[in-house]
Amino acid sequence: DIVMTQSPDSLAVSLGERATINCKSSQSVLYSSNNKNYLAWYQQKPGQPPKLLIYWASTRESGVPDRFSGSGSGTDFTLTINSLQAEDVAVYYCQQYYTTPCTFGQGTKLEIK
């Protein structure tokens, strides 16, 4: 199974500042035949289901604010949240769907400093 490791486990960022969450996979999730990274990011607020933010490592889901962006390739990926808003407080998960079983990172809890 591909192991997804996020860092940090938690972070506190001031309103208006940038938050950066990292995700590392134990093997590449880049499919060479289509040059796509099979990596998604989700946001989960307390008491709510997860919400898709980013797929194919950098494609923003419709309706997601453009302050959210994804980058990276192969085994190392980053979710960046620019100009942090109060409503961004949540746990963020990365997920690989390169192979079965699909696996999630352990989650990163984002709070306001």
Added chain:
Amino acid sequence: EVQLVESGGGLVQPGGSLRLSCAASGFTFSSYGMSWVRQAPGKGLEWVSTGGSGGSTYYADSVEGRFTISRDNSKNTLYLQMNSLRAEDTAVYYCAKNGGSGGGVYYMDVWGKGTTVTVSS
């Protein structure tokens, strides 16, 4: 509006069975793979199973042989039959729509609110 509504959760004794349902609306259900993902209390997300649009099925090792995913495209409904339940199966179970068609795992672009399964004597 695209919507998924789970039902069927509850309290069950170890070794018991439960069937979860997920009613889908607002999209062509038969064209998309569908998945179950669970979240134990205070824990992260764990993929459980995926049912492809063509009938293929995939399971996590932790539930293989105990859980069965199925779908009724005429009713736009996804199911998860859970047998031989264990305490470690206690979780909120989410139904999720795959972002693409076909079989296999995928990113999940629509999620239900979840149904709670508690396995305890």
